[in-house]
Amino acid sequence: MKMIRTSMFAMAVVAIAGVSLNASALTAGGPICEAGARVNSTTYYSCSGSSHTALDMSNGTCGEWNHRAMLNASRYYAYYGGCAYSCYGGGCNGGAGNYYVVTGASGWDFRQLHFIANVSSGSKTCDGCALGLIGGTGTATGPHSHADNRQYGTRKSAWYTSMGTTCGTSANCTYNVGNATL
Numbered sequence: 001m002k003m004i005r006t007s008m009f010a011m012a013v014v015a016i017a018g019v020s021l022n023a024s025a026l027t028a029g030g031p032i033c034e035a036g037a038r039v040n041s042t043t044y045y046s047c048s049g050s051s052h053t054a055l056d057m058s059n060g061t062c063g064e065w066n067h068r069a070m071l072n073a074s075r076y077y078a079y080y081g082g083c084a085y086s087c088y089g090g091g092c093n094g095g096a097g098n099y100y101v102v103t104g105a106s107g108w109d110f111r112q113l114h115f116i117a118n119v120s121s122g123s124k125t126c127d128g129c130a131l132g133l134i135g136g137t138g139t140a141t142g143p144h145s146h147a148d149n150r151q152y153g154t155r156k157s158a159w160y161t162s163m164g165t166t167c168g169t170s171a172n173c174t175y176n177v178g179n180a181t182l
Helices: 002-026
Strands: 038-042 055-058 075-080 098-103 108-115 124-126 145-151 154-156
Touching: none
Parallel strands: none
Antiparallel strands: 038 055, 055 145, 075 098, 075 124, 098 108, 108 145, 145 154
16 A cells, blocks of 8 residues: 555646656747847837837747747736637737736736736746747737836837837847836
């Protein structure tokens, strides 16, 4: 009986270790950490010429973890979902799709939009962690991470333009594209 219990305990440890390895493998990479990731949109215009006051980053891949939290402290992220899986738009949540928001002081909010709903969704505390899976929910024209900083509801973009972030700039995680104001 003791041998059976020991064997069962050993199998449980192996099973737990396997789950941990799988969880860390899920967050080990993603399109924003890959060398091919690029900035697709910056201050007041998109790279295609239309008006857009936000920072969009992508390598064109849908359904991979986004590793550009762009916040340098542990924060509480509120998740707003309800949109179906989409890589190329579907109109949901006023165009935002599934998104995350962290609220700071003096009316500041930092948002990341267009995610695909996934098992890690929900409010959480993290420091530079992957917020969700890259998607194209809402009115997105393709899979990407849309990030904007707002004060009292008005978009503010100096947080990334002050770093010299331009269209085509590398969006790799090793490149600092700016720190959101909170």
